[in-house]
Amino acid sequence: MKPVFPSFLIALFIFTSQLGVFGQCTIPSLPSCAGCSNLTGSNLNISSGTYCVTTSISNLNLSGSAVICVSGAGQINGGNVNGGTVIYNGSSASNPLNFNVGGGTLRIRSSLTLTNLTSINASSSVIVENSATLTVNNLDINGALYVDQGSTLYSNGNFGINGNGSVCLNNGIVNTNQFTKNDQANSTTTSSRGCYTIRGSVGNFNQVLTNTSNISVCLSGAVPNPNKFGSATVNPNCSSALAGGGCFAALPVRLTSFQAQSFGEGVRLNWTSSLEQNFDYYQVERSTDAVSFETVSPRIASQIEQSGVRRYEWTDVDARSETFYYRLKQVDLDNTYTYSKIVSIAFANNDNAASLKPNPFSDELTITLNTLTNGTYAIELYSAEGKLYASVSGEKNEPTLVRTVATANFPTGFYFTNIRIGDQHFMRKVIKQ
Structure with missing residues (x-):
């Protein structure tokens, strides 16, 4: 229904x-x-x-x-x-x-x-x-x-x-x-x-x-x-x-994880499940307001033949700006369906929830995270080619978190910074000069 x-x-x-x-x-x-x-x-x-x-x-x-x-x-x-x-x-x-x-x-x-x-x-x-x-x-x-x-x-x-x-x-x-x-x-x-x-x-x-x-x-x-x-x-x-x-x-799907990560080519969605019973396929849905969603992926068939943890990945190449919300539509063999939880990722550089200074940067880059969500965070810096140059993580216990990354040995060029905490995901584009 x-x-x-x-x-x-x-x-x-x-x-x-x-x-x-x-x-x-x-x-x-x-x-x-x-x-x-x-x-x-x-x-x-x-x-x-x-x-x-x-x-x-x-x-x-x-x-x-x-x-x-x-x-x-x-x-x-x-x-x-x-x-x-x-x-x-x-x-x-x-x-x-x-x-x-x-x-x-x-x-x-x-x-x-x-x-x-x-x-x-x-x-x-x-x-x-x-x-x-x-x-x-x-x-x-x-x-x-x-x-x-x-x-x-x-x-x-x-x-x-x-x-x-x-x-x-x-x-x-x-x-x-x-x-x-x-x-x-x-x-x-x-x-x-x-x-x-x-x-x-x-x-x-x-x-x-x-x-x-x-x-x-x-x-x-x-x-x-x-x-x-x-x-x-x-x-x-x-x-x-x-x-x-x-x-x-008794339930058709048990998701064990669902994440969104930003890369140069767009937003990469990853999810895993430990159970798929009488299950047919997934579809990724996207929204700009977390209320009205549209289907953006083809049908992604169940890995029914695989035992244990099943791993899935799909990239939204059209997501390069604004803030996007994603959910999975999980469709059973009888065409009934349910939805996963919603995850989000923010691209907008004027969003004060995550800021990077200076930009362009030289010997170091300071990341400031202002969000109500606390817990384990991860910060990753990728080159435009997708190579990982820095990765830091830890626990956020206060409204504001500040971390500084040494970047003196980074080659000049564009970098994408991927920041994750809880269900919040932020992407920022910065330049090494």
Whole structure:
């Protein structure tokens, strides 16, 4: 079934209601973090605007249409989300959440452990996306849970769906020790495929789980009562303690990496997968706004005959300026399809997120990286012919990173600088004189 992307804010309220009424699930649009203002301090009441959090703040009370973008060492200690959206983009803080989700939206885009998150209240949403894994101790679903595109919700203890709860598994996985209850008829839906791994026991469901066979259930033993799962495809003796459990056998593609790198001839896309079941081909799609995508590659056939890790590569020779966003369309043999996470690469020299000085350079080149994303970075300098002349890497823990590369022995000419951190990729053209 072809996914439908909502265009208006009203879609956020539609999809956070009972998903079973609508028969499919589509993830709400991601708010932009561009131009966010730095937020610090404690006892904060925010109802509008877009803010970035890269340090520890205390007692945040969020409402209205406010957007909070958390990255790096950012963490929120105490407070309430009664509206607005909190987005975790690459936060590396341990357990960086201690508040109730009471009417807003929490979006997890980097793998986190949130032991203080125990329930999703009515009129609230939790979205696990971008191939992330969210680990909790126990979770009660009273609002809406979305697990999207290769992401996993992992519960160390109990998982239950109450009368107002709904779950959307769009090629996503819920892995729980105990599935304690399901009080909403057909509470779990999908626009592609989804899977539950149940490592332990299953409770006495008051309602059937789903009305589609595209939802799979992996159990640790025999099927206790197949009627409680509705039309789901139930697989006994297939669960495990891993994040995906036995679910990877039920999902068509498992991407293990997807990257974009800039070279003199354009943008080179590389990706790997460890599983391709009943799978046909990939196509690369490109966008300038991360919303509207167009197909730019031919069909790239599955390496079905190859075992183990499968490696793919395709170069977009038409990408030489601006900022581009890429995703993979993953098409099964039955013509159903899903999308990968989105990666981006920026070419524009006036983009302050990555700057190189001086240009032209002589004995050394200084690279300054200003981005909310923290973590492992890599900087590579290539000649126009594609020869690698310098490579540096490390950990970025602050909003601004400055690195200097010795270049006295470089031949004169043009060089392409490729900078990668998380899902962000930047390319800059410089000249050695």
